[in-house]
Amino acid sequence: MIISERVVLRFPKELVDKPTISALVRKYDIEFNILQAQVLPQKEGLMVVVFTGEEKIVRQALNDLKSQNVGLQRLKQDIVKDDKICTHCGVCIGLCPTNAFYYDQPTKKVIFDYEKCITCMLCVKGCMVRAIKIKF
């Protein structure tokens, strides 16, 4: 069975500069999509990644990361829209397969309906001002 597993990875300082993920996908037959990446003030690296592949292979790959001392947390994530950043451009409306974003005519604002979100992540990269975030 093919699965997509969303995980938060925490890379210790000594691994931040290493191509850990590209080495992993060379070793295992899986695909990856980096949704967020940042280096924290204490120089720890943090990434939100979706790994897709055969369930068994994805599990093996995640265990491999753990054995390399990469912190791993399955993401039971929520999508949030930061209304202080959102410019109400409407791009996310066209991207969302479940119509979780809609244009509110009276206020001329783009509204996010959390209840409709299936956390497919399509909107996260599509928002140029990064108003859509993953809360974890």
Ligand code: SF4
């Ligand atoms: S794409 Fe981003 S800035 Fe544009 S309406 Fe959606 S959340 Fe707001």
Ligand code: SF4
């Ligand atoms: S994560 Fe997917 S379903 Fe949720 S708001 Fe974004 S595009 Fe829509």
